[in-house]
Amino acid sequence: MNEQIRGLEDLKCLAGARQADTAVAFDLQQRREQAAAGVPANEQGAGVAAQIALARRESPAKGSRLLGLAKTLPGMPHTFAAFRSGLLNEWRVTLVVKETICLSPEDRAGVDEELAADTGALDGMGDKAVIAAVRAAAYRRDPASVAKRAARAVGERCVSLRPAPDTMAYLTALLPVAQGVAAYAALAKDADDTARLAGDDRSRGQVMADTLVERVTGTPGGINGVEIQLVMTDRTLLQADAEPARLPGYGTIPAAWARELTLTNPPTTRTPATASDAGPGHAGPDETVSDARVSAADPEEHTGLETQELNLWVRRLYTAPGTNELVAMDSKARIFPAGLKRFLQIRDDTCRTPYCDAPIRHHDHITAWHNGGPTTAVNGQGLCEACNHTKETRGWTAKPVPGPRHTVTTTTPTGHTYHSTAPPLPGAPVRGAPVHNQAVRPFSGTPPILGACHPLRS
Ligand SMILES: [Zn+2]
Incomplete structure (x- = not known):
């Protein structure tokens, strides 16, 4: 043996x-x-x-x-x-x-x-x-x-984020040694100063971690001023359903954790949006994207009206009946409008090239605009910079193919074909998975997706 x-x-x-x-x-x-x-x-x-x-x-x-x-x-x-x-x-x-x-x-x-x-x-x-x-x-x-x-x-200094077990994350910085040691020493000094204050029962490590977040986000005790998007079904948010949520840039998180983040970290100011969420040229049916209570994340969508009374930003993105695919949105413009970009970001999560999970940097026309490719959700995909560059290289072709989930077929110069299917969205039916809250489930087979964007700017 x-x-x-x-x-x-x-x-x-x-x-x-x-x-x-x-x-x-x-x-x-x-x-x-x-x-x-x-x-x-x-x-x-x-x-x-x-x-x-x-x-x-x-x-x-x-x-x-x-x-x-x-x-x-x-x-x-x-x-x-x-x-x-x-x-x-x-x-x-x-x-x-x-x-x-x-x-x-x-x-x-x-x-x-x-x-x-x-x-x-x-x-x-x-x-x-x-x-x-x-x-x-x-x-x-x-x-x-x-x-x-x-x-x-x-030249290779950088910061990266990767999932750790139990809904924790590793935020890692690759730094020149002097800066790395200095940053660590500053956090350690802070923790030692705090330890002298009476009543703080946090460990040294906990204080250092909290201080890091406060310094980086600029918000004492929280994560205000930064947008965190959560993708989940409304049953998860409102009916204590167990269907996990997705935190773009991180991955899958438990339902209870998503609810808690949504409900206990209200933004300090909110701006209801009146503009169509898909931006100019939005031609989808009204119910594709509806502003449930409040919705806005991009400055260009702002009305200038600010209010303190709402504590949750919810953007509703409905899935198509029977397919659980986010319903398509169109634009007549060549450039993807902000709403459609965000839609691709939520649907694709990371670069769509198979095995590449780099963050999305480009919103790409799968069939190029100059070849008649429309600016639509079906013909759009999120790619990282390197993959977008490769796609433009001689001999590479790509096209969207119909399927239960959004799929792109890429053919390489040697004629080999690879498929990329968008990741499953929260609420997509899973064979063999336990079904929760069957009795109160108000939608049959077409669970809507909520993108809860919060907390936002302070
Ligand atoms: Zn890539």
Whole structure:
């Protein structure tokens, strides 16, 4: 049994090494074809990593890294051999390449040689040991590249959010070391000052977390001044139904939690909207988007009227009977109006390219406007910047296809077709799921969706 597990592990490594060989060959072939079609030299190679990503069921960002790895490995023959033999798996090979990527090809080959000469250097090493060994060899060869590398790393500073268990989230910042240490020290100092105040029973960690939120949102004790959109059925909001809600940018959250956030964090000011929610050119039936009580999130929709009496912003988006798809909205304009953009944002949640879950940055005409593609919800999709760019590359086509949920078919230059279906909305029927509040369910098969936008500006 143990031999079998090891044998399969070796096979995975060998398959990974073969994929790397094939990726390099595919890159060459695509570049040749692009050159023959008259694509300028500096644009050749576009879309190759995205195709590798789709074939490997990985995100476009990962596809890029994998192609980079594949193209670097031939210059590191010993590392490549260790990959083929199973001594280094794909992840550890990635670490080796990552640590040497700032070196010249000659120095990289030298590091490769040095590691191989140290017999057993790569055998039995954990991730950290591999990084340490490669770094030491790299620093010895080219100390200047350390400085270069640091300069490159600063450019990668960023903030990201990912779900943690139990409706918690990791808010992570990748920072230059001085800023990271300074930010942490400032939070720690605050927590220590607060600890001296009588009556605060929060732990140091809790105070630091609360202070971080207060400083970033600029609101003591809350999250005012920022819009949080919640997507849920009205039964979840008003009838204590258990159907989970969706928090765009985060994911699925329990119904009770969604209700509590909605009802206990009222915005300090609200502005009822009178403009049609879909913006100019809205041609959908009136009940597609109705302002239940109050609705407005974008400044252009404001009437200037402010009131203190309402404590909840609710935007109703009805689903089509029988399909649970948000009802389509149209616009005659080329640019997606604000309401339709928000609609796509809620429906798609993240970039629609398969396996890519980057945030939506572009509201894209699936069939391009200049090819007669209308500005509609059906012909619209949310894409990240990189994927929108790839979609415009020669040989890529996309079209919406009819289905129970909004679906886009993308065909790559090699003629391979991939489908992207919008994520299920709260309230969509799930086979085998328990049904709650059957008796009070007022809608049969067409549950409306509520986008509760709150709290808003203070
Ligand atoms: Zn994307």
